[in-house]
Amino acid sequence: MKFTKMHGIGNDYVYVNCFKETVENPSEVAIKVSNRHFGIGSDGLILIKPSEVADGKMEMYNADGSQGAMCGNGIRCVAKYMYDYGITDKTSISVETKSGIKYLDLTLKNGKVDTVKVNMGAPILKASEIPVVSKKEQVISEPVTVDGKEWKITCVSMGNPHAITYIDDVKHLEIEKIGPKFENHAIFPDRVNTEFVHVIDRNTVEMRVWERGSGETYACGTGACAVAVSSILNGLTEEEVTVKLLGGDLKIFWDRKENRVYMTGSATTVFDGEIDL
Numbered sequence: 001m002k003f004t005k006m007h008g009i010g011n012d013y014v015y016v017n018c019f020k021e022t023v024e025n026p027s028e029v030a031i032k033v034s035n036r037h038f039g040i041g042s043d044g045l046i047l048i049k050p051s052e053v054a055d056g057k058m059e060m061y062n063a064d065g066s067q068g069a070m071c072g073n074g075i076r077c078v079a080k081y082m083y084d085y086g087i088t089d090k091t092s093i094s095v096e097t098k099s100g101i102k103y104l105d106l107t108l109k110n111g112k113v114d115t116v117k118v119n120m121g122a123p124i125l126k127a128s129e130i131p132v133v134s135k136k137e138q139v140i141s142e143p144v145t146v147d148g149k150e151w152k153i154t155c156v157s158m159g160n161p162h163a164i165t166y167i168d169d170v171k172h173l174e175i176e177k178i179g180p181k182f183e184n185h186a187i188f189p190d191r192v193n194t195e196f197v198h199v200i201d202r203n204t205v206e207m208r209v210w211e212r213g214s215g216e217t218y219a220c221g222t223g224a225c226a227v228a229v230s231s232i233l234n235g236l237t238e239e240e241v242t243v244k245l246l247g248g249d250l251k252i253f254w255d256r257k258e259n260r261v262y263m264t265g266s267a268t269t270v271f272d273g274e275i276d277l
């Protein structure tokens with residue numbers, strides 16, 4: 001299988017051009033290639049496929065083989081791949097995902113894609129649609145007991161489920177211990193991605209993420225969007241937010257008039273390769 005290793009601020013995936021390749025068992029392939037000791041090493045697998053309704057289609061799998069409906073860092077890399085490898089020559093493109101069609105604007109440097117701005121669509125706040133089990137219609141700063149401790153969480157779906165909690169010190173958080181407890185908590189029937197956030201100022205936050213199906217990653221694009229929405233709803237930031245993640249920064253803007261979240265960030269190619277499966 002021919003592949004390209006790419007990352008969006010350190011959130012790395014193995015990308016396969018399914019305009020040319022066929023991947024028979026994507027969940028199994030995701031588990032195999034993601035392994036950092038016996039595989040290629042990545043947070044998961046992303047297939048770039050032809051689409052009948054958009055310029056291309058993204059299909060994403062986490063490192064445990066589970067499928068994610070949306071991937072913010074992944075979709076920027078899909079756009080870069082489609083332009084740099086000649087699938088399209090357009091700098092405004094559409095990509096079909098399991099959570100709808102997303103629209104992306106590419107910025108070039110030396111003829112290659114450097115940064116990508118994505119219209120991530122409207123955030124979903126209705127508890128039953130995220131899904132999160134709650135008596136409330138929306139979960140905004142609600143208490144929940146995880147690992148014997150009370151946390152305040154805000155829940156947002158950006159096509160995939162996120163729980164956001166604010167803490168004083170993200171650096172020293174034992175995320176490997178607490179992350180799985182959130183991910184598999186009974187109130188999240190589809191499991192959840194969890195963002196641990198510290199507000200730096202009214203336009204800047206820092207976060208670490210425990211991703212459903214992949215564990216701690218260096219960045220999560222949908223997570224950064226969910227954090228911006230949560231921070232605005234909780235009155236902690238303005239509508240333009242720089243989200244600082246382990247692997248770099250993402251600029252998020254929630255246009256509340258149109259109810260659209262925009263994410264801007266880099267997309268990077270690491271290398272092309274070929275693997276026997």
Ligand SMILES: N[C@@H](CCC[C@H](N)C(=O)O)C(=O)O
Pocket residue numbers: 011062067068069070071072073074160161193211212213214217219220221222223
């Ligand atoms: N890293 C991604 C999100 C990947 C999917 C997620 N783990 C899920 O299962 O929902 C991003 O950049 O958004």
